[in-house]
Amino acid sequence: MAYEFPVRKIIHVDMDAFYASVEQLDNPELRGKPVAVGGGAKRGVVAAASYEARKFGVRSAMSGQAAKRNCPELIFVKPRFDRYKEISSKIRAIFLEYTDLVEPLSLDEAYLDVTENKFGNPSATMIAKEIRQRIYDQLGLRASAGISVNKFIAKVASDVNKPNGQKTVDPEDVPEFLEQLEIRKFYGVGKVTAEKMYQLGIFTGKDLKDKSEDFLKTHFGKSGKFYYQVVRGIHLSPVKPERTPKSVGAERTFSENLSSEIFMLERLEQIAHELERRLKKNQLAGKTITLKIKYSDFKLQTRAKTLSYFVADHSVLLETAKELLYQDALQNSVRLLGISVSNLNTDRGQESEAKEEAIAVQLQIEF
Incomplete structure (x- = not known):
């Protein structure tokens, strides 16, 4: 095929x-x-x-x-x-010498579209090898790479020969590569989803490919279409130099579990201020506010409310978070609280990815 x-x-x-x-x-x-x-x-x-x-x-x-x-x-x-960001910026500068189409995913990984590159090199494999060598020569750090026809396959491939290696999946090899891949190695299939797929008899890409789109939608909702497409090598999202965030959040893990809602409100106020700072820094606002609660037994719960207007002000964020906190009785003492804002005022005209990762920034971890 x-x-x-x-x-x-x-x-x-x-x-x-x-x-x-x-x-x-x-x-x-x-x-x-x-x-x-x-x-x-x-x-x-x-x-x-x-x-x-x-x-x-x-x-x-x-x-x-x-x-x-x-x-x-x-x-x-x-x-x-600060040190990680400093080095990340130097790595990105190396990327930009080859192409302007660089899409950072985090400080330590990025997509590069080198279909047309600044050196006119027809071999993406050789470009990847050269970039990895330059990172080592200039910064003393090792990198791995995946090379293929789209972002999904390239990301999966980058994990194949880690550390300090690379994997190229040529167009004619895409079907076989995906069919033989263990399902837990598919980008976008987490631990919980993998367990569910195992129960449905899906252990490899071949097993996934044998399922109809309707079957996958029935069992995995909107994600079913994504799984149906990527196992067939369909992932049309281009490399976008500026990624549009789907949500912005802040959260805090506490050194001691909280059982008093009074103390929780104090923490939520701090989180709301930090979230306002992050939203305004990026000139963002959103309509959907989500409260994240992680209990002392590590059970995770989210409660959300969608407003009729865009908000970024900490006072509105805090009041909505309070309302969500009191919405239902707490099930246990709390070890983490977080607030995130989604349904943002970003350009809705841009093509969205089937499985876009949300940007969530952790406010504090107790070390």
Whole structure:
């Protein structure tokens, strides 16, 4: 089966263990040792782990205590986001020497459309190799890359030969590559969705491809169409230098669980002020306000309200969050609260991705 859709030359560059690698770069004593960026205290969370730490099962989003149990020799380092941003800007400058079509996903990864590039190089594979070498030569950091005909496949491919490797999926190889791929490695299929797919007998791309679009929509809602298309290599979203956020949020994890709503309101006021700052900095406002509650047993709950007008002011954000807090009785003591705003005043005329990631900024983690 030939690839039947517009073919671009897309590179997805993903830095290897970026935060931890920066710490090892700046502090030679950490090199070759298991390092976690984050905190090992009672409420500490691992933001990133070196490959030496990953061998012991240490992963991002893992509690610091659990990480320490897995790896008693683990070294915790506090994050330095200003330093990560500084290096990220230098990496991006390298990207821009090859193409203006650079779409950052985060500080450590980006898409590049090199279909037409500034060097006139017809080989996206060679461009990716050259970029990775330049990052290492200039910054001392390793990167991996995926190269293919669209963003989805390039991102999946970048994970195949990590760390410090790359994978090219040529147009004629797209069907076989996707059919043989384990379903949990499909970008957009998280742990919960993967478990649901396993229950439906879907373990590989081939299994997914055998399901009809109606079947997938029935079991996965709007995401069903996305799964139906990407397993067939259909992902038409272009590389967009300026990504349009779908939501902006702020949240806070507490050093001690909160059981008093009075204390929760104090925290919500702080979060609302931070969220207002972020919205106004980006000249954004939204109609839908969502309150995020994570309980002490790690159960997550969200409550949302859509207003008839766009808001960015902290007082409106706070009052709506209060209303949502009192909407139902709390199920347990609370370890995290967050407020996010969606349904933003961005350009609705732009093509949206089937699975666009929301921009959510964490206000504070207790390290």
